[in-house]
Amino acid sequence: KNEVEQSPQNLTAQEGEFITINCSYSVGISALHWLQQHPGGGIVSLFMLSSGKKKHGRLIATINIQEKHSSLHITASHPRDSAVYICAVGVGGGADGLTFGKGTHLIIQP
């Protein structure tokens, strides 16, 4: 069974700060997903990674397959980035669903 650990669990920062959220997993994966969940519950997929690095606007996601570790970075953070960020991993090609981390609750203060 894959264990997914996220850190930190909670993070409060000032607007404009560079944010890093980390995710570690215990077994080999086929894909790693970063998800965003706003208060009210809706979940949005930010990135799907199997190797390397992806960038979308102010968000950057990296993955190191050998170290079983991924990071999500937010540059020039803004209060609208306040949300829960969830890391999820999949193993095999549809062999199962995703295993989720417990999430990082991010608050960006103006």
Place this chain on the structure above:
Amino acid sequence: DSGVTQTPKHLITATGQRVTLRCSPRSGDLSVYWYQQSLDQGLQFLIQYYNGEERAKGNILERFSAQQFPDLHSELNLSSLELGDSALYFCASTLGVANTGELFFGEGSRLTVL
């Protein structure tokens, strides 16, 4: 808007009852996943259907069942409800069978069991 539609958005019912949650996937997507999110357990994978067939099973209780219909919408049936079944139930869809594609989530169905 993800293109995934879930109904109902909110549901309040009593212990012992049965409810059905419905999910219409994004147009063209063949895979539907069901997830449960509770305060103590976080998000957990329940079950996956691909083009009408069950493909993968997670932590789904025997009291729960699901199916995917020919028009690709899916229903999750929860029976003999217990207080602990109170949670947000999400469905997500993706084009292929693998979990390596981008997932599109519905807004969830919030179930409260009293």
